[in-house]
Amino acid sequence: MKISMVLRLGTTLLCCVLAVSQAQGCKCTTHFQGKCTGDDVARCQCILPLGDVDKSVDCNKLVPKCLLMKKESIPSKGGRRLKPEHALVDNDGLYNPDCEDNGAFKARQCNGTDTCWCVNTAGVRRTDKGDKNWKCSELVRTFWLMIQMKRNNTDQVDETALKAAIKTTFTSRYKLTEKHVTLIEFEGPFIYIDLKQNASEKAPGDVDIADVGYYLEKDIKGDSIFHPDEKFKISVDGKDFGVQEPLIYYIDEKAPEISMKRLTAGVIAVIVVVVLAIVAGIVVLVLTRRKKGKYEKAEVKEMNEMQKELTS
Ligand SMILES: *[C@@H]1O[C@H](CO)[C@@H](O)[C@H](O)[C@H]1NC(C)=O
Numbered sequence: 001m002k003i004s005m006v007l008r009l010g011t012t013l014l015c016c017v018l019a020v021s022q023a024q025g026c027k028c029t030t031h032f033q034g035k036c037t038g039d040d041v042a043r044c045q046c047i048l049p050l051g052d053v054d055k056s057v058d059c060n061k062l063v064p065k066c067l068l069m070k071k072e073s074i075p076s077k078g079g080r081r082l083k084p085e086h087a088l089v090d091n092d093g094l095y096n097p098d099c100e101d102n103g104a105f106k107a108r109q110c111n112g113t114d115t116c117w118c119v120n121t122a123g124v125r126r127t128d129k130g131d132k133n134w135k136c137s138e139l140v141r142t143f144w145l146m147i148q149m150k151r152n153n154t155d156q157v158d159e160t161a162l163k164a165a166i167k168t169t170f171t172s173r174y175k176l177t178e179k180h181v182t183l184i185e186f187e188g189p190f191i192y193i194d195l196k197q198n199a200s201e202k203a204p205g206d207v208d209i210a211d212v213g214y215y216l217e218k219d220i221k222g223d224s225i226f227h228p229d230e231k232f233k234i235s236v237d238g239k240d241f242g243v244q245e246p247l248i249y250y251i252d253e254k255a256p257e258i259s260m261k262r263l264t265a266g267v268i269a270v271i272v273v274v275v276l277a278i279v280a281g282i283v284v285l286v287l288t289r290r291k292k293g294k295y296e297k298a299e300v301k302e303m304n305e306m307q308k309e310l311t312s
Pocket residue numbers: 198199200201
């Protein structure tokens with residue numbers, strides 16, 4: 001009897017506390033782990049915990065991708081979810097990046113190791129890897145994202161309505177100006193979307209297409225970064241239009257500088273091996289091929305691609 005009363009009192013108190021904290025109105029819309037304080041919605045003070053530091057962020061705008069990746073690569077105490085014993089970590093796609101104070105990627109990334117490489121504004125590797133003396137003279141801008149995704153079902157929908165719904169998702173959810181959505185096309189089960197934004201089109205404070213791509217990918221994969229209240233939905237005629245399997249290609253203002261140097265070294269090794277034993281040579285050749293394939297894939301690879309790696 002007494003226990004149940006205590007429980008009820010406790011529940012009532014908890015409800016009140018929740019109601020009060022919600023009444024404040026300050027919540028982090030754009031990150032489920034962001035914390036905001038303040039009573040005035042227009043003057044919320046928000047932070048995103050990044051390991052030992054609390055980075056102050058604007059929770060009405062997308063959090064820059066560099067900070068998101070940093071957040072994701074810092075293991076949380078206890079772990080956010082259980083991982084299977086043999087789960088792979090895709091270190092090429094996800095690494096612990098060095099960010100500028102404004103959240104931009106530093107041109108050179110080393111993931112806390114002695115191996116370094118250069119990235120574009122989307123944080124994707126665009127050069128070979130080298131030692132810690134590796135130089136990156138500038139941060140090359142990714143001005144074009146080619147996005148591909150699949151429709152859940154191919155039932156007929158009005159294409160004009162669907163295009164409008166997709167545009168609305170970009171402008172209202174990700175706060176991207178409509179002019180940056182330069183193409184939306186449908187082809188069988190596929191949807192193709194182009195986002196373009198060059199440096200001169202991006203005013204300070206504007207969201208970057210690279211950040212939009214990251215949020216979109218997480219949204220489609222059902223692993224949204226937004227506050228749980230902010231459900232991802234492409235709404236066509238009041239119906240939830242389902243999409244899956246997002247794939248994003250990054251196109252930079254300068255061509256990537258991933259050379260064949262390493263490969264040449266590999267080929268020399270192959271020649272020696274071929275002299276020694278033809279069969280062994282073939283095995284090495286096949287391995288080199290496979291590596292080359294992987295190399296190309298790495299450019300378009302993004303976070304959460306580990307499942308694909310595992311199954312392929
Ligand atoms: C940036 O994009 C705009 C609109 O597409 C274009 O007019 C302009 O020439 C571009 N600027 C540069 C430097 O590429």
